[in-house]
Amino acid sequence: MRSVQLGISRQALHHNLQVVRDAAPYSRVLAMVKADAYGHGAQVVAETLAEADGFGVAFLDEALSLRAAGIQRPIVILEGVFSDMEMFEAVRQRLAVVVHQEEQIAFLENCKLTGPVDVWLKIDTGMHRLGFSPEAAVTAYRRIRAARLVGEIGLLTHFSAADELDSVQTEKQIGRFRGLQQVLSRHGERPLQDSLANSAAILAWPASHGAWVRPGIMLYGCSPFADRTAEELGLRPVMTLTSRLISVRHIKKGEAIGYGGAWVAPRDTRIGVVAVGYGDGYPRHARNGTPVLVGGHSVPLVGRVSMDMITVDIGDLPVGIGEHCVLWGEGLAADVVAAHAGTISYELFCKITNRVRREVW
Numbered sequence: 548m549r550s551v552q553l554g555i556s557r558q559a560l561h562h563n564l565q566v567v568r569d570a571a572p573y574s575r576v577l578a579m580v581k582a583d584a585y586g587h588g589a590q591v592v593a594e595t596l597a598e599a600d601g602f603g604v605a606f607l608d609e610a611l612s613l614r615a616a617g618i619q620r621p622i623v624i625l626e627g628v629f630s631d632m633e634m635f636e637a638v639r640q641r642l643a644v645v646v647h648q649e650e651q652i653a654f655l656e657n658c659k660l661t662g663p664v665d666v667w668l669k670i671d672t673g674m675h676r677l678g679f680s681p682e683a684a685v686t687a688y689r690r691i692r693a694a695r696l697v698g699e700i701g702l703l704t705h706f707s708a709a710d711e712l713d714s715v716q717t718e719k720q721i722g723r724f725r726g727l728q729q730v731l732s733r734h735g736e737r738p739l740q741d742s743l744a745n746s747a748a749i750l751a752w753p754a755s756h757g758a759w760v761r762p763g764i765m766l767y768g769c770s771p772f773a774d775r776t777a778e779e780l781g782l783r784p785v786m787t788l789t790s791r792l793i794s795v796r797h798i799k800k801g802e803a804i805g806y807g808g809a810w811v812a813p814r815d816t817r818i819g820v821v822a823v824g825y826g827d828g829y830p831r832h833a834r835n836g837t838p839v840l841v842g843g844h845s846v847p848l849v850g851r852v853s854m855d856m857i858t859v860d861i862g863d864l865p866v867g868i869g870e871h872c873v874l875w876g877e878g879l880a881a882d883v884v885a886a887h888a889g890t891i892s893y894e895l896f897c898k899i900t901n902r903v904r905r906e907v908w
């Protein structure tokens with residue numbers, strides 16, 4: 548049996564949710580489970596985090612899969628719906644929808660069901676990706692309020708740089724959002740719910756917490772900041788990717804390893820071959836020196852990552868064929884591996900492929 552395995556720790560998930568609660572004690576928690584819970588398995592995560600107040604997905608099908616799996620808690624579709632049919636289905640399945648453009652208000656107005664459906668009106672406070680400008684939001688809000696089947700309406704925005712602690716961008720975005728809330732209340736409209744904060748804002752911008760926070764990466768045990776480790780933030784890794792050494796070779800100083808001979812041995816050494824590659828989701832762009840734990844020792848990746856294998860310099864460490872290896876997770880932060888591959892942990896997690904066996908602890 549192939550040795551690559553992905554372990555998911557339910558305990559770590561519970562623990563990280565508690566870190567969210569400690570940081571934002573007055574907010575409800577919409578746990579982000581989009582993209583198959585950042586590659587961790589949306590059903591497993593949603594079942595495990597039964598204590599979350601709701602779940603966030605990107606699009607309708609992700610929400611329907613969770614409902615089909617028996618998840619009954621509130622679910623918010625962050626990109627909203629894209630047709631009357633999708634709106635119909637969302638209402639039927641008691642899904643809350645984000646509305647970020649005029650077309651989506653029309654779906655609410657045209658839907659034949661009687662509802663009610665909860666709506667999050669998305670405000671573009673500076674990300675400039677999705678949402679109504681604060682100036683257009685009052686009209687949009689009133690149109691939504693007038694639609695027959697609408698239940699509760701909330702206001703939502705997303706930060707573009709909450710991980711940059713010395714940037715003024717987040718304060719500006721919070722200011723625009725709060726300003727709009729005041730304008731709405733002067734018009735006699737007072738949205739009950741608001742939601743601004745992703746993981747970085749939960750940890751760094753308490754003024755943004757509001758009624759609901761939307762943690763993603765911190766639930767999975769990674770740091771949203773480039774200069775603070777997950778461990779420093781009290782987070783525990785949820786996903787651990789492991790494999791084994793399938794071969795050990797002695798090589799001479801000056802010999803080149805793997806495709807393109809991208810690493811040349813600076814001394815006589817031993818090379819361990821680990822059964823994992825980009826075919827499993829290990830990043831092909833991981834550089835020479837990317838750490839791998841072999842039998843508990845941190846050793847450097849050497850040579851190019853191939854589809855099914857990577858090579859590591861094990862020198863004279865007392866490790867041999869069959870040795871347990873950790874690619875990331877417990878003992879080796881995914882953030883560190885991601886940095887060596889020029890990416891972020893989010894992408895590492897999402898790229899795990901189907902051939903990797905999964906186990907939930």
Ligand SMILES: Cc1ncc(COP(=O)(O)O)c(C=O)c1O
Nearest residue numbers: 579705745746761762763764765
């Ligand atoms: C709208 C929205 N809210 C919250 C999050 C969670 O962000 P993070 O994983 O950085 O906590 C995301 C993730 O991309 C998002 O798109």
